[in-house]
Amino acid sequence: MNHKQNNFGMRISDFGTSTPHSAFRNPQSGISLIEVIMVMVIVAILAAVAIPRVGFDTSPRASVEGGAYMIASDIRYAQECAMANRVSKSIAFVSGQSTYTFPATVPSTSNLDPSGRLPAGVTIGTTITITFNSLGEPTTGAASVTVSGGGGSKTISIANYTGKVSY
Numbered sequence: 001m002n003h004k005q006n007n008f009g010m011r012i013s014d015f016g017t018s019t020p021h022s023a024f025r026n027p028q029s030g031i032s033l034i035e036v037i038m039v040m041v042i043v044a045i046l047a048a049v050a051i052p053r054v055g056f057d058t059s060p061r062a063s064v065e066g067g068a069y070m071i072a073s074d075i076r077y078a079q080e081c082a083m084a085n086r087v088s089k090s091i092a093f094v095s096g097q098s099t100y101t102f103p104a105t106v107p108s109t110s111n112l113d114p115s116g117r118l119p120a121g122v123t124i125g126t127t128i129t130i131t132f133n134s135l136g137e138p139t140t141g142a143a144s145v146t147v148s149g150g151g152g153s154k155t156i157s158i159a160n161y162t163g164k165v166s167y
Contacts, residue, residue: 067122067147068154068167071100074116075130075145075158075165078102082132090131091116093124093145100124122149130158138163 075091082089093100100116118124125146131139142160146153156167
């Protein structure tokens with residue numbers, strides 16, 4: 001068998017260079033899964049670094065939305081509590097505060113009614129006490145409560161007669 005030798009005394013055919021498609025070369029072209037994953041990792045790192053610097057800060061708006069949701073849920077709770085216990089039930093809001101209360105009723109359900117606390121930076125913009133009778137109707141008529149913070153605000157409305165809460 002005749003083999004060519006290079007300057008180091010090694011046979012050239014040992015490295016597969018004698019044939020164009022040797023075991024050391026892949027004849028298929030394209031990108032591999034590892035290359036795709038590496039590009040995705042690099043893009044994710046760049047996005048994680050760039051987004052906080054650009055100023056996409058949605059937390060104040062999310063806090064106002066969360067506060068409005070909490071208040072709407074607690075107003076519904078006061079209405080349902082009034083109907084379930086066949087008593088009047090109230091929820092009180094004070095403008096400029098970040099908490100609201102459930103005044104005690106007879107029979108007292110105050111042990112079930114902790115004060116509501118809004119997310120940091122969110123305050124109530126309306127002073128009002130909303131009372132529901134034993135049928136779940138608001139005795140104050142149609143009412144609304146506004147929450148604000150971080151440059152945004154949200155209004156929670158209570159419909160007359162039905163007490164339907166929307167925001």
